Amino acid sequence: MEKLSYILLFILLLAGCKGDNPVAPVYTYQPIWSQPGYNARNTSNPYATKTIMNPVLNGVEEWTFTFQGTNFSDGSQFCVDSRGFIYYLHQDYDSPALYKFSAKGEVVWKKDSLIQWNYCGISLNSDESRIYVVAFKGQSGDKLYCIDSAGNEIWSLPNGTPCKPAIGKNGTLYLYHNSILSAVSPDGNILWQNPSILILYGVSPLALDKEDNIYTISYYHNIVKLDKYGTIIWSYNINDRSAGIVIDGYGNIYFNGWNKNTMFCLNSDGNLKWTKSNANGFSTPVITSDNKILLSQSKYITAFDTAGTELWKTQAFNTSYAAEGIMLDDFDNVYYLGDCFPIRAGSISADGINRWEYNSADMWGTLPPPVLIPQGKFLFAPKRAGKIRALN
Template sequence: DGAIISAGRDPDWVEKISAAGERLWSQPMDLEPEHLAVAPDGSVYVGGDNGYFAVLESADGAVRWSTRYPVYDEANVAVGPAGELYVGVVHDDWNGTYTAIIGERDPRNGEEIWELEIPTTGSWRYLHPVVGNDGVLYIRVAGGLMAIAPDGTILWNRPAPGFPLRHSVAIDSSNRLIVAASAFDPDFPMGHISGANADGTEAFLLFAGYDVALRGSPAIGPSGMFVGDAGILHGFTLAGATDWTYESPGLTSSITLLPTHEIVQPSTEGKLLLVGQNGVAIRALDLGGPVTLPVSAGVDGTLYAIVNHDLVAITTQGVELWRHSAAEEITAAPSIGVDGTLYIGTASGRVLAVSPDGDRLWSFGTGDAVTATPAIGPQAHIYAASTDGVLHVLSPEGELLWQADRGSPIRGGALVDGVGKAFFGCDDGFVYGFDAEGNELWRLKTLAEASAPLSLGSNGTLYVPSQDGSVYAVENRTFQPVLINELFYNQSGEDGPEAFVEIHGPVGTPLDGWRLEAYDGTTGGFYDALPLTGAIGADGFFLIVHPLSSPGLQGQADIVDTFANLQNGPDLLLLIDAGGIVWDTVAYGTGGVDVGEGSPAPDAAEGQAISRSLDHRDSGDNATDFSVQSPTPRQ
């Protein structure tokens, strides 16, 4: 009817004024009215100080009923499309946290219909509820916006931008997702895991729950995504839905995904827990002391863990092989060279090299703490960054080859690609790219500290998590990919040995420490792996040939191995560098699990191969990039 509802204090009142300016009624209140809403039938919903709220009659302002949430602050009210009454209150717990309640009451008598208790943090007192035309209720919570269905079910909880990212992101095999897990407040977290497509558009956003810290970097396996939390391991589907959780006292947020795809999660209770990708525990390995840092895994399956000041080698069956004392604090998981040598950084500013048998080989002083795992590049060069802002590049013998001083702490270490280019971020917000000889290629300024480890997609895109709450996708203009180029696995007649796998890339690219992994496309199960040695030839190719192939084909081979005789499709092949970066993923054959790049390449007919186009294009879609043709090794 165009009437105006207004409220005032001292004394406290609510009044109704007609469109012509005439006071229709004035109702004294026992609360300080602060929030008003009018229902379709003209009823007035009032929220006030100290958790009070009331419903007033439209005709005369009489109090239909009122109630109070004891010890709570201002009551916020909202009205739904059919007159539903929603009320929210917040209580300051006086310890840096707040407790909020949002719920629906029957406007006729005040009876509770549903209610949610929402723990949160931040200096705020209002939920500011609003209701959409579809009846969905939206409230402000610390860290973002929450949507609640009319029946009280939380639909989603979207974080606001600006929360610091302190760990690396993960990239799936197709480069279509950047998966980040975030914790907003160390003392009262709200966990989210999100995914973005390669063009930056949102793929999914999952609210994992309250008191879900998700403080570690996510890991991606063939069957899902996994993130550690204090005392909990979370499993998510590749589509971004909660799959399972595994709880055990003492678990840390650090996880490692083994080549055989078991998940290893350390425990402060002195154990390593091995869990399958289905969330079922396999076994616990006793290390006799708290383990808080991630575990590294050798190609032979040996696990390397940091226990107090010791580096410990242990098998996945729990047999301790040796224990090496660094006699000082070790700050990150060890890196493993092609020859099995382990490299660790220390808080006092040293890089230590330890042999595969546990003996000290050498020590190099950096001048300040090495807070991240040293990176291994081509020619077994070691890249160690320190908090005095210097990147040190060492030979396998521990000699300094070159260094780059940028004057601002480097906490996330360096990321090194397969051709020796190094990338790192600093506390001053700058991110740098260097070539293998130590020449600066480029620099980029972000809006806050770039102190988290960087990630590199197989398309050359560099991903930079920032303390400003953003992930920067940086184009690496000098990038030249190393790709799986041709597969010949379906010989004429029954499957025989005449088979090869062909790789293409920049001439001279060293492949020591790289590997190929093969998976059954029907089940997603791992079935074979091949460590690579040598370098890409002068023709830009690297060829793996079956040992019983024809002499002519074997004469073109860089490696002769039975791995070359892959299964018929559907199947999956991954190319992974020495640092664990997946450079290429090729799925071929239809009817398998969707784990390749885009749609799968066609399955080769008998006597045919699948091969990339002549320009060696990688569009991110296997079906587009590959076609069936006659075998053409090294062409």
């Protein structure tokens, strides 16, 4: 009889595992990204191929790459795939090009003639076979380009607007096109546009939550939440610009005002929860894996919980310079640049202990944020970059 009972129990367990009786998923309150670029590789895709982002241990130079030319536009952002390949648009007026580098700084390929006058963000699709960038060639005007990982153009869409596309679950690109908030299919077809949401040039960052709701800053200085079909859910006026929007695992939204030097926290319904003063307006808050909010405040990096309670505060550098471009590795170690002459780079641990500091000696003027390479490297460039540099 006991043997029969075990057999029946085994049959019941098998029945419970059938596809028509699924196990309910366990909801996680871990953020789907930790910074505006969705990860330290700046892919703009919460669903990009996962890899371990190893710590940068020493903060010493490993390699540099010097570009030809002397007449540069403002800096492109980096984008790094899970194997450590780096995409970067070098904006030399005389010989512009989109580059793909290896993690060791070797040129894999170079696509000539693409350029952007000012802001340029590069996004990566989920299987890393394509990148998306808004640029132009000669007198062609801005286009949204889709380029494969071998450097071949797949398609382009005219009337592009410089921005960094956010990539949704099914590969949809959410971006500004012809200055209007739009959704574009992976094949380059416009799915919808919302003419009431216009870009605030160069400072209309896009973020996605776990349901592919869209968060952005409109021309009228509103933080706007829309569903994935472009319908407005709520709007909150900040009367300011912002460098980026981040969302914690509970759906709270954080951003810094450029001119007000204030960090705002809104709840998931778009209502103000709390603010923090002395925020670095040109930086963006960062969310750790356990929902701590890291903020560049004056010369400090400060950690808060989701209620706004201060947890710790650490001076970013041994000077009074503020931290910019804050990002995290997979162990919540913190990395950042200092906008100074020359540019400095630094790192502190997950509990706010200084790890290392680097003085570049020959670079100044930050604009593009740094990135991490999975092999434990920190990559950065100045504004109007003649050189890029990797630390290990």
